[in-house]
Amino acid sequence: MARPSPVTDAVRGLFLAHERHAWSLDELHESVRVSLGSADYSTVFRAVSSLEREGLIDRIELGDGKAHYEIRDEHHEHVRCDSCGRVAEVPGCVLDGASAGVRATTGFVVTSHQIVFTGLCAECASARTARL
């Protein structure tokens, strides 16, 4: 076990608080910096990597080219707003049964998948309608 660090505790606390659905490293770094007064990016990155190894959090892809992390939870998909970047959880799995099809066509034994829907969140969609 690595020696506990205030940064790791702060990062763990952010995930456990469930304030937002998924965190990018930049967002984690900024929040830890605010709560501890200072924190370097590499320390935050190491804290995130060790929580990922512990199995507390998972890295997820949201299609914006950045690494995002969320607390490990029931399998679910994600939807991301193209306008403001908000991420929401799509409960359950929309791909039930699809793994068998992937196996049939590719021969791969599928163990996981990551689906990201993109669009406009309710707020951005209504702002857009209001402007029209």
Ligand SMILES: [Zn+2]
């Ligand atoms: Zn939005």
Ligand SMILES: [Zn+2]
């Ligand atoms: Zn999620």
